[in-house]
Amino acid sequence: xxxxxxxxxxxxxxxxxxxxxxxxxxxxxxxxxxxxxxxxxxxxxxxxxxxxxxxxxxxxxxxxxxxxxxxxxxxxxxxxxxxxxxxxxxxxxxxxxxxxxxxxxxxxxxxxxxxxxxxxxxxxxxxxxxxxxxxxxxxxxxxxxxxxxxxxxxxxxxxxxxxxxxxxxxxxxxxxxxxxxxxxxxxxxxxxxxxxxxxxxxxxxxxxxxxxxxxxxxxxxxxxxxxxxxxxxxxxxxxxxxxxxxxxxxxxxxxxxxxxxxxxxxxxxxxxxxxxxxxxxxxxxxx
Ligand code: NAD
Numbered sequence: 001x002x003x004x005x006x007x008x009x010x011x012x013x014x015x016x017x018x019x020x021x022x023x024x025x026x027x028x029x030x031x032x033x034x035x036x037x038x039x040x041x042x043x044x045x046x047x048x049x050x051x052x053x054x055x056x057x058x059x060x061x062x063x064x065x066x067x068x069x070x071x072x073x074x075x076x077x078x079x080x081x082x083x084x085x086x087x088x089x090x091x092x093x094x095x096x097x098x099x100x101x102x103x104x105x106x107x108x109x110x111x112x113x114x115x116x117x118x119x120x121x122x123x124x125x126x127x128x129x130x131x132x133x134x135x136x137x138x139x140x141x142x143x144x145x146x147x148x149x150x151x152x153x154x155x156x157x158x159x160x161x162x163x164x165x166x167x168x169x170x171x172x173x174x175x176x177x178x179x180x181x182x183x184x185x186x187x188x189x190x191x192x193x194x195x196x197x198x199x200x201x202x203x204x205x206x207x208x209x210x211x212x213x214x215x216x217x218x219x220x221x222x223x224x225x226x227x228x229x230x231x232x233x234x235x236x237x238x239x240x241x242x243x244x245x246x247x248x249x250x251x252x253x254x255x256x257x258x259x260x261x262x263x264x265x266x267x268x269x270x271x272x273x274x275x276x277x278x279x280x281x282x283x284x285x286x287x
Pocket of ligand 1: 141168170231
């Protein structure tokens with residue numbers, strides 16, 4: 001293998017350590033930090049994600065509040081719970097675990113969150129701040145990717161980046177973050193209708209793949225020495241795999257994130273960072 005493996009596990013531990021220090025500093029000043037999760041139904045994968053978020057929050061010294069509604073909860077029930085959490089002073093950040101059951105509107109639920117308590121950084125107000133390059137909670141997975149790049153001192157300025165995927169959760173925000181002033185990559189956004197993805201990828205110094213398609217990116221697609229960030233999380237018979245053929249691409253790339261242990265751990269770490277930042281802002285307003 002020629003590629004350096006970019007360990008999200010390692011970077012996430014650093015971020016969680018920083019968060020724990022900030023939580024402790026607030027505690028010294030009499031301010032607790034609280035993260036609430038809203039889960040609707042009993043989807044097994046969502047339950048695991050939520051449980052991991054609570055564990056990580058508690059390890060960082062935060063209070064964690066677990067709200068679960070039945071799978072047949074109404075949109076009004078979900079939104080009135082969110083409004084109750086908006087008013088709760090003990091809660092600094094909250095997430096609504098997506099996707100919601102099919103009869104519910106996840107976008108409307110996210111819209112009900114007070115943007116100041118939006119730990120996932122997915123409220124349209126906060127996505128607007130991202131577009132304007134103003135500070136605010138940023139989408140957790142993309143900001144985790146940016147932290148991996150900065151931790152490993154990967155140069156972005158003047159580099160060409162191809163982002164595969166255009167979801168509001170990952171693809172669009174990471175494309176925006178890579179192109180912003182100070183980061184200065186030249187970004188092309190690819191998606192399911194992009195023709196000849198392989199020849200486009202071959203031009204990229206940095207590849208971010210967030211498509212949810214195992215085996216989408218192979219060794220022949222990647223420029224030698226490129227940095228490859230694999231966001232894909234696909235449960236297969238072989239276990240959890242990304243969108244990139246890791247073993248083969250690692251022979252060509254200069255650096256690559258593994259799955260698991262790459263981008264995945266960064267998402268929770270970023271969510272905690274958004275929550276402690278929200279607590280600091282609220283403490284400053286009060287104090
Ligand atoms: P999504 O389904 O909302 O979006 C997928 C995107 O990929 C779409 O924009 C689509 O146009 C594009 N796409 C699909 N097939 C393609 C193809 N053949 N060629 C080019 N583009 C293609 O998914 P999402 O929410 O953005 O998530 C993407 C993947 O990342 C999933 O595997 C998801 O599980 C994973 N994910 C991981 C984390 C994490 O913490 N590691 C967080 C969020 C998402």
